[in-house]
Amino acid sequence: MQDRKHTPVKELLASTEVDLEVTVKGWVRTKRGNAFVQFIALNDGSTINNIQVVADMKIFSEEDLKQFTTGAAVGVAGTLVKSTGAGQTVEIQATQVFVYGVADPEKFPLQPKKHSLEFLREIAHLRFRTSTFSAVFRIRHALTFAIHKFFNDRGFYNIHSPIITGSDAEGAGEMFRVTLLNAKNPPLKEDGTVDYSQDFFGKETNLTVSGQLEAELGALALSKVYTFGPTFRAENSNTSRHLAEFWMIEPEVAFADINDNMTLAQDMLVSVVKYILENCEDDLKFLSGRLLDEEKSKPEAERSPLELIEKLKFVTENDFVRLTYTEAIEILRESKPNKKKQFNYLINEWGADLQSEHERFLVEKHFKKPVILYNYPAAIKAFYMKQNDDGKTVAAMDILFPGIGEIVGGSQREEVYEKLHRRITEVGIEEKSLWWYLETRQFGTVPHAGFGLGFERLMMFVTGMTNIRDVIPFPRFPKNAEF
Amino acid sequence: MQDRKHTPVKELLASTEVDLEVTVKGWVRTKRGNAFVQFIALNDGSTINNIQVVADMKIFSEEDLKQFTTGAAVGVAGTLVKSTGAGQTVEIQATQVFVYGVADPEKFPLQPKKHSLEFLREIAHLRFRTSTFSAVFRIRHALTFAIHKFFNDRGFYNIHSPIITGSDAEGAGEMFRVTLLNAKNPPLKEDGTVDYSQDFFGKETNLTVSGQLEAELGALALSKVYTFGPTFRAENSNTSRHLAEFWMIEPEVAFADINDNMTLAQDMLVSVVKYILENCEDDLKFLSGRLLDEEKSKPEAERSPLELIEKLKFVTENDFVRLTYTEAIEILRESKPNKKKQFNYLINEWGADLQSEHERFLVEKHFKKPVILYNYPAAIKAFYMKQNDDGKTVAAMDILFPGIGEIVGGSQREEVYEKLHRRITEVGIEEKSLWWYLETRQFGTVPHAGFGLGFERLMMFVTGMTNIRDVIPFPRFPKNAEF
Numbered sequence: 029m030q031d032r033k034h035t036p037v038k039e040l041l042a043s044t045e046v047d048l049e050v051t052v053k054g055w056v057r058t059k060r061g062n063a064f065v066q067f068i069a070l071n072d073g074s075t076i077n078n079i080q081v082v083a084d085m086k087i088f089s090e091e092d093l094k095q096f097t098t099g100a101a102v103g104v105a106g107t108l109v110k111s112t113g114a115g116q117t118v119e120i121q122a123t124q125v126f127v128y129g130v131a132d133p134e135k136f137p138l139q140p141k142k143h144s145l146e147f148l149r150e151i152a153h154l155r156f157r158t159s160t161f162s163a164v165f166r167i168r169h170a171l172t173f174a175i176h177k178f179f180n181d182r183g184f185y186n187i188h189s190p191i192i193t194g195s196d197a198e199g200a201g202e203m204f205r206v207t208l209l210n211a212k213n214p215p216l217k218e219d220g221t222v223d224y225s226q227d228f229f230g231k232e233t234n235l236t237v238s239g240q241l242e243a244e245l246g247a248l249a250l251s252k253v254y255t256f257g258p259t260f261r262a263e264n265s266n267t268s269r270h271l272a273e274f275w276m277i278e279p280e281v282a283f284a285d286i287n288d289n290m291t292l293a294q295d296m297l298v299s300v301v302k303y304i305l306e307n308c309e310d311d312l313k314f315l316s317g318r319l320l321d322e323e324k325s326k327p328e329a330e331r332s333p334l335e336l337i338e339k340l341k342f343v344t345e346n347d348f349v350r351l352t353y354t355e356a357i358e359i360l361r362e363s364k365p366n367k368k369k370q371f372n373y374l375i376n377e378w379g380a381d382l383q384s385e386h387e388r389f390l391v392e393k394h395f396k397k398p399v400i401l402y403n404y405p406a407a408i409k410a411f412y413m414k415q416n417d418d419g420k421t422v423a424a425m426d427i428l429f430p431g432i433g434e435i436v437g438g439s440q441r442e443e444v445y446e447k448l449h450r451r452i453t454e455v456g457i458e459e460k461s462l463w464w465y466l467e468t469r470q471f472g473t474v475p476h477a478g479f480g481l482g483f484e485r486l487m488m489f490v491t492g493m494t495n496i497r498d499v500i501p502f503p504r505f506p507k508n509a510e511f
Numbered sequence: 512m513q514d515r516k517h518t519p520v521k522e523l524l525a526s527t528e529v530d531l532e533v534t535v536k537g538w539v540r541t542k543r544g545n546a547f548v549q550f551i552a553l554n555d556g557s558t559i560n561n562i563q564v565v566a567d568m569k570i571f572s573e574e575d576l577k578q579f580t581t582g583a584a585v586g587v588a589g590t591l592v593k594s595t596g597a598g599q600t601v602e603i604q605a606t607q608v609f610v611y612g613v614a615d616p617e618k619f620p621l622q623p624k625k626h627s628l629e630f631l632r633e634i635a636h637l638r639f640r641t642s643t644f645s646a647v648f649r650i651r652h653a654l655t656f657a658i659h660k661f662f663n664d665r666g667f668y669n670i671h672s673p674i675i676t677g678s679d680a681e682g683a684g685e686m687f688r689v690t691l692l693n694a695k696n697p698p699l700k701e702d703g704t705v706d707y708s709q710d711f712f713g714k715e716t717n718l719t720v721s722g723q724l725e726a727e728l729g730a731l732a733l734s735k736v737y738t739f740g741p742t743f744r745a746e747n748s749n750t751s752r753h754l755a756e757f758w759m760i761e762p763e764v765a766f767a768d769i770n771d772n773m774t775l776a777q778d779m780l781v782s783v784v785k786y787i788l789e790n791c792e793d794d795l796k797f798l799s800g801r802l803l804d805e806e807k808s809k810p811e812a813e814r815s816p817l818e819l820i821e822k823l824k825f826v827t828e829n830d831f832v833r834l835t836y837t838e839a840i841e842i843l844r845e846s847k848p849n850k851k852k853q854f855n856y857l858i859n860e861w862g863a864d865l866q867s868e869h870e871r872f873l874v875e876k877h878f879k880k881p882v883i884l885y886n887y888p889a890a891i892k893a894f895y896m897k898q899n900d901d902g903k904t905v906a907a908m909d910i911l912f913p914g915i916g917e918i919v920g921g922s923q924r925e926e927v928y929e930k931l932h933r934r935i936t937e938v939g940i941e942e943k944s945l946w947w948y949l950e951t952r953q954f955g956t957v958p959h960a961g962f963g964l965g966f967e968r969l970m971m972f973v974t975g976m977t978n979i980r981d982v983i984p985f986p987r988f989p990k991n992a993e994f
Contacts, residue, residue, distance in 0.1 A: 030768075030958070034766060036666060036734065038666070053765075053766040053957070054734070055732070055955050056955075072734045072765075073668075073732050073733030073734045074666060074733070074734055074735075099954050099955045100955050101955040101956060101957040103766075128766075128955075128956065128957045128958065129926070129952075129954070129955045129956030129957055130955075131953075131954040131955045132953075132954075135953070135954075136954045136955075151947075152728075152947075153728045153947035153948070153950065153951060154728075154732075154950070154951075154954070156728060156729055156731075156732030156733055157731075157732040157955075162732060162733060165668060165670070165729070165733065166668055166733070168668075168669070168671070169663075169667075169668040169669040169670075172659075172669050172671075173659055173663045173669070176655070176656055176659050180652075180656045183519060183521070183557060184652075185556075185648060185649055185651075185652040186651070186652040186655050186656070187648065187652075187984055188651070188655075188741075188758060188983065188984060189984065189985070190756065190984070190985040190987060190992070190994070191674065191718075191741045191743075191756055192687075192718075192743075192755070192756055192987050192992055193992065194992035194993060194994075195994070204675075204689050204690070204691060204711070205689070205690050205691065205694065206687050206688070206689055206718065207687070207688050207690065207694070208687060208688065208745050209694070211688065211690070211692070211697055211705045212697060212699070212703075212704070212705050214694055214695060216695070220695075221695070222694045222695050228687070228745060228747075228755070228989060228990075229755075229987070229989070229990060229991060229992040230989075230990035230991070230992075231992065233992045235674075235675075235689065242984065242985060242994060245635075245636045245637075245639060245984075245994070246639055246648070246984065248639070248640075249538070249556050249637075249639030249640040249645060250556030250557070250639060250645060250648065250649070251519065251537070251555045251556045251557055252557075257740070257741065258671075258674045258740065258741065260674075260675075262691050262711060264711075272675070272711070272712075273673065273674055273675055275671060282536075282555075283517060283536040283586075283611075285513075443612070464634075464635075464636035464993075464994055465636070467636065467637070468636060468637075469612075470614075470615075470618070471582050471612070471614040471615075471618075471619045471637065472538050472539075472582045472583050472584040472611075472612045472613075472614045472619075472640075473584060473611065473612030474536070474584040474611040474612055475513070475611065500671065501670055501671060501672065501673070501725065501728075501729065502672070502673040502725060504673060504675050504712070506711060506712070506713075507711075507712060507713035508712060508713070509673075509675055509676065509677035509712040509713075509714065509716045510677060510947075511673070511677075511678070511725060511728070511947055
């Protein structure tokens, strides 16, 4: 058995031929039956669907199947036949069985019953073996591939931006320090501060919060690039929407403005969501049912207005609305929840930072479409964004999705040396820490634009999982770096 | 001009139609000509090839083209016509020109002359704009995509293994510490040691040296997975073959043994190298010429025996030789360089760790084929490798390539709880730091195998670049974390 080539369950279930001799290897999900016949549901992770193994008890003894308990790893050889049972077209009539690894029912934590997501998070090393998490992580793969394929098809080049950075000017949030200095007694300089010149990299280094600045360097030579890598925030946010370590996609395009940028982001989102609708149907159906179940326990008002697959089609089948921040403020100021003081943060004047409640109102109630907001007040946005001619806004854009709020944030970049230099000085960034970034504006600078997509935010949207810790294999958050 | 849609140079050069009105945007590589006509070589990074812009000086004034110096960012509208010049099939007869960003010839460091790789490393923010580095990074993208495509086509799922790890048992090398504690005055415990329970994650954390252990968790549920992400080594190795931050690909397969593992690795290497041969022809030709040039200055004996493209075909067209460590030791012991004491490390007995000189002898001199060595002495290999029945070897394998030595290292994993547990104790790893890894051997364990491919090593092989710092955009090494 061990030397026999096996076929993935996914292929067997899709087989149009029957009466084939096959071998399958996987983990037992359930076993039921009687003294005459036993039915074993076997899963190998290639698909959410199990294959049914039928063991005729004239051939097998009770002893043969004793270790076929939930979680056990087994091999089965037999004949692939048409199934008479409901829910599957084929099944395996077993002729030979083998146990690779047992799973003591007294000790194996994943029994065939409902486990809470919180419990499964504690055993993240085993949760891949559940229907929910195997579906989530198959989709995570498909979404990763769809993103690479989208950019590759359009002539973008993937750039691996650095993880360890000596630049503290990215400005996107608090950073983790990376060091080899003695933790208790670091070397000190004469003035009593820590002497980072003796550290591995000869200066203070941190984990990157964004690959954008480096992606810009690539775009200003290769025209179209994107990053896809891990980024970090050392923020003490113990919420269902934040991680200390997460993955970002950051495309950057030369000779492009804010309008090109909005079009690219919309095309990308529509393309990758379509890819999932077309390639992950079984997993989506399962997750849709899971979400409906989960929401049964919630008050009606808090439930999603749309079922999972409808929500994905809401994105692929609706045009995105584009409106300026200024237009959005007008709509919000005149809105019912603002006038009735139902918003937690009332919108009174131009310049206010929009909260999640405002974003969701625009998407879910007012437009009932995905929304792209652009031209934000300069004061609430980053230093590198293109300063508009009005002297008060920048060419920034955010894409807002139902249920999730902001899923993409981007901008045209300030490509004029003098304007960028002035802004860097205004916000108090040390010029010499960004000498290389400034130099690109001195030598062959061009209008360019890009955006950041939080991969786990997109995963939450696509899978319907409501806690970000459930869409990444091993989540990192305050007080947790297990596995 | 700014609002005009432009076409990538790559598409224009491939155009079979002519007499089209086109717009192109990119950076000036060179300008030459006379009072009647000027020729501008324009590159936009979409391909290594420039498009020739012909400016009729009856239409343009000298003033119009004054800023068309090397490195300037420009736009050109005109007619795509058949070229009468050598080296290109089409060119653009300019009707309109525009300068986006100048590049002062007195200051712009990239002039049309040969720059050393060392100098270009100092200006890594600009080196994307050279022929050499644009070729290298286009190939880096293509190789990244080819790897994802290979695994996706074969039903593997991409797993994002964690970057920040609380486990110090990966055993592959020295680690960087990730911390938010005060660098000068960290909190201390009563016994005077640093109190990591007050750190962000509540314990000491490091940057990962390998995603393998987590990939195993995925494979033991989804059957076939792979990681593709950054890994780190805090080793003070200031060589042309080591980086502190580099990317690794680590596939892991359930119900697979060491033979399946060797076949998978060989298939992957052949597949991705073929992809590059088929999709990156122009870049490879350029890099092949570059390597020949570089080697002219070397003594004959140190030059590559094969030209770059021949070397890649050496991999795709030769079967890989598989032999055991024991067989390799026999060959090496009896070899001419061993008998003549030409090896720096002479091979006298079984158990010796092979050096690069021995690996290269086997590949380049003895077999003249890529070589897979397997079944190494347990004493020189990692704790998680499958212990063979002979009691002294483990089911490890290394793939050796010409010029580069080890490019892949892998093994079947020890799946038997008792054997793994014993080995962990023997090598002195704290059991409780690997509780989750050990648990997978208690619940539904199966034979499984995987390997690690150092992405930059493969990049060096494919591009012919001889310093690892030249195949990653922003290299991290001792005393260097610039950009």
